Amino acid sequence: MKHRGFRYRIVCLLISLAHPVLSQKTPGDRMRIAAEMEKSIRTEMLNKWYPQAVDKEFGGFLSTFTYDFTPTGPQDKMIVTQARHTWTTAKAAERYPTVTYYKDNARHGFLFLRDVMWDKQYGGFYNLVDRKGNVKGGDMKQAYGNAFGLYALSAYYHMSHDTAALNLAKKSFAWLEKHSHDPIHKGYFQHLQRNGTPIKRDDSVPSTSDLGYKDQNSSIHLLEALTELYTVWPDPLVRERLDEMLRLIRDVITTPKGNLTLFFQPDWTPVSFRDSSEAVILKHRNLDHVSFGHDVETAYLMLEASHILGLKNDTKTLQTGKRMVDHALANGWDKTVGGFYDQGYYFKDKPGMSIIRESKNWWSQAEGLNTLLLMADQFPNDSMHYFDQYKLLWQYVLTYMIDHEHGDWYEEGLDKDPKRKTALKGHIWKAAYHTYRALTTCVDRSKSKSAGHSSANH
Missing domain, CATH: 1.50.10.10 (Glycosyltransferase)
Structure with a gap:
């Protein structure tokens, strides 16, 4: 296992803390998806x-x-x-x-x-x-x-x-x-x-x-x-x-709802335009919105940091991460074909969440795969059905995100923006980091899970 390095050990640590009643309903799906991901890493990325x-x-x-x-x-x-x-x-x-x-x-x-x-x-x-x-x-x-x-x-x-x-x-x-x-x-x-x-x-x-x-x-x-x-x-x-x-x-x-505040004054006072008009809010949308991709990514990064720090029974970080993922699934998730939307907002005069940018960028979907599988292993019997969402998201990625002809991922899902099919495949903000990390972590987690609880001893 030495060549898998640090990330593989993190996967095993995270799995070792998962709920003791691990779902055995879809082992074939886990390994099928892992094989598809591994092939895509090698031949399309x-x-x-x-x-x-x-x-x-x-x-x-x-x-x-x-x-x-x-x-x-x-x-x-x-x-x-x-x-x-x-x-x-x-x-x-x-x-x-x-x-x-x-x-x-x-x-x-x-x-x-x-x-x-x-x-x-x-x-x-x-x-x-x-x-x-x-x-x-x-x-x-x-x-x-x-x-x-x-x-x-x-x-x-x-x-x-x-x-x-x-x-x-x-x-x-x-x-x-x-x-x-x-x-x-x-x-x-x-x-x-x-x-x-x-x-x-x-x-x-x-x-x-x-x-x-x-x-x-x-x-x-x-x-x-x-x-x-x-x-x-x-x-x-x-x-x-x-x-x-x-x-x-x-x-x-992280707010009590489960989303990240984007910007702050130096003393950590949040930057918010919620009390302004909708026109002013949308003008400042880059400073103040709900970023579902960052929320699901951060859930993983917090848990990773907690385990490297050796924090035992860190239920606070785990529950905060779960709340972030649940919030993103409830408010920023396309329940029909899958995929996390780019931006949402809580307007004070409108009920619930409003999606203010429904494009689905590539890195949010990559991070979503990683974190959904993590949550599926941590909470296999949860009502959010994380593994089902993981499967749906991977099918979405296969259908609308990965360019099976020319390689790598489109910048945004073709279901929302078909023109991205001929847009730049790489630029100073887009390389292979998000996709490589997410897919390799999913593959390793799937293989560790299939090996049973002995993976916790790695």
């Missing part, structure tokens, strides 16, 4: 991205591809994309050790992170460079992008045992600690000047801008990065920050 996304001329990875995987455009390189490619190839190198170029590709990505994306004068990762490595779009840095840099470095070190990667991961954590971490109100400042000074919001900032706010998205991916880092470097301060972020996301950012 990884083989399309790697090694062709490797930029052999200027380093790092190409980001932008047409619907049929033809490189296109200027190929700017964002820290998030470069880190996600590095993370994915590092994990693939562990999972498929006979495919040697995954390891080579991961090292190629690490070198670009170290030599180009890292600011050698002030520390921290630049947000965006052009294909040749020249800094673009100003020199503002973000905790979100630095979180993914840390995430990739940790995964690459786990795979390669290259101490240069661990050393840079430690430097990255220290930079975030010195500049981005808020010692007073906790959590991390998202927007930073090049020298690391947090950027404060003032009256000159447009009301639609998130500049100067703290947010759930950087917070959940800092949680994810710290989880990966703690696995390879169990430092007491890393543990403290990981525990801090888990509690902050679970107890402050």
